[in-house]
Amino acid sequence: MMSNIPEGYKQTEVGVIPEEWEVKKLGDISEIIMGQSPAGNSYNQNANGIALINGPTEFTEKYPIKIQWTTLPTKLCKEGDILLCIRGSSTGRMNISNESYCIGRGVAAIRAKVNSDGSFLEFQVQNAVKKILVLTTGSTFPNIDGKSLKNIEIAVPPLPEQQAIASALSDVDALITALEQLINKKRDIKQGAMQQLLTGKKRLPGFSGEWEIKKLGEIADVKTGPFGSSLHERDYVVDGTPIITVEHLGERGVVHENLPMVSDFDKNRLNAYALQADDIVFSRVGSVDRNSLIKEKENGWLFSGRLLRIRLNTKYIFPAYLSYYFHQEPTKQRIRSVAVGQTMASLNTEILKNIEVAFPPTVKEQIAIAHILRDMDTEIEALEQKRDKYRALKQGMMQELLTGKTRLV
Incomplete structure (x- = not known):
């Protein structure tokens, strides 16, 4: 029987990958720190101690925000660690640590070991989220333990190729982030316009009269x-x-x-x-x-x-x-x-x-206000569509690059 495996590739537990790639467990290429909640009486909202991440309350699109602090920290993450929700309906959600935090029991920190690229690991963990969620299927309260997390298998190329893959995907991420920032700015501008135009605080040229x-x-x-x-x-x-x-x-x-x-x-x-x-x-x-x-x-x-x-x-x-x-x-x-x-x-x-x-007293002025806000909506919608296209592009690239179907080195 003829093999369908292309030359230079091999069949593995995670599928067909390049010959020089290896299948490794997440625990082999990263240090995994399972969170532990500090004593409840150490919590505060006065910025005393170190910020506490329980997830997903503190999670945003990329980096966590500070909501509460603890004076008795337990487990700590470092800047650059991957933060992963491991309990409840938010299991699988990710953020990246932008400084040191105390992590509660709803979060695990994943830190790349030597000879592993941190950015590459981030994309591989993103790609492995489906596997993580499968491990929680059927549970009334989804959660994943440290052992299961460490045993997740992923395809690992040599370090130079890890870095090339991470660079390509990071470039697309940067475009997505820039669009997100622009969308948020346009939304803020629209909110400001609504506050002015829908209350009569600002009147459009040519219109007057009591509302x-x-x-x-x-x-x-x-x-x-x-x-x-x-x-x-x-x-x-x-x-x-x-x-x-x-x-x-x-x-x-x-x-x-x-x-x-x-x-x-x-x-x-x-x-x-x-x-x-x-x-x-x-x-x-x-x-x-x-x-x-x-x-x-x-x-x-x-x-x-x-x-x-x-x-x-x-x-x-x-x-x-x-x-x-x-x-x-x-x-x-x-x-x-x-x-x-x-x-x-x-x-x-x-x-x-x-x-x-x-x-406003005239329908004509109402129409003028609505058209201004509609034009703002149209601009925001066009930016959102562009962002969504980049997101789809990134997903396609991850499928190609993280499996070795497309090679950069």
């Missing part, structure tokens, strides 16, 4: 979605008219993934709950400040019983303006504060109708 304040019920019709008895999961079909639920309410519009659908018969039966372009749909339970503006492509879709639908009188209000108004934090806080329910926050039509909204 109006009205209760939502004075300028809109508010309707609750169908009762549970009107629509069941058994009514869903593979191809039909989509139903929007709480999970589909995004900041910039409806999320078009995993939408339940109903047949034409049920669509006609539930026609009273059909949406129109420029409606706004609100979560009725749970995250009651979540809402989305309905666009033309969602015209005719249905909304679920867990939502409230707002249909505006466009003589007074431009729908996109009000959508932005509802997405500013002060308005969100106001909505959360009037919700009812002890175990789960909820809204009803009367509560929403009594929410006061402020808007």
Whole structure:
């Protein structure tokens, strides 16, 4: 039987890799320090002692942030160590230590040994996260112990190739980081613009006059979605008219993934709950400040019983303006504060109708404000798409470079 293994490669426990590569256990090429929580009475938020990392509370995109400190440190990590969550639903999340920290029992520090490149190890651990998660499958409280972590097998090239691989992947990481920073900057600018434009603190050239304040019920019709008895999961079909639920309410519009659908018969039966372009749909339970503006492509879709639908009188209000108004934090806080329910926050039509909204005296000014904010959203979205392309590129490169399919040396 002819072998499908290319010349210069070999079959190993981790798959086909180059002849000169080795399969090693994570514990052979790195020192693994399992965290240990210090005494509870040593915790403080006054920066006394050394910062404590419990994970994932302190984890960010790359480096941890300081939230609490301990005066009785137990296990310490060093600058450059890989920090890995090893307990609970966040198992597998990673950060990189940018200084020395005390690590609690929910975190392990992984430190490259001599003849192992730290950056290469970081990418290999990222690549091994799926293996780590498999080790926790079936557990009601996922966690991974030190022995299991040390026994994870990875493919290891000679040091010069490790360094070349790490350099290539680090270059892509740098591009992703730069885009993340730019996206965050643009988001901050947009938040500042919303605070100015949606409150009247800053008026656009050519506009004047006193802003109006009205209760939502004075300028809109508010309707609750169908009762549970009107629509069941058994009514869903593979191809039909989509139903929007709480999970589909995004900041910039409806999320078009995993939408339940109903047949034409049920669509006609539930026609009273059909949406129109420029409606706004609100979560009725749970995250009651979540809402989305309905666009033309969602015209005719249905909304679920867990939502409230707002249909505006466009003589007074431009729908996109009000959508932005509802997405500013002060308005969100106001909505959360009037919700009812002890175990789960909820809204009803009367509560929403009594929410006061402020808007410029002319629809023309409202349109101008909405267009400025929409242009900012468009710019942010384009940057996010570019970042996501680089992320996909990085994943592809990791599959090629960390298995030796593509060689750099």
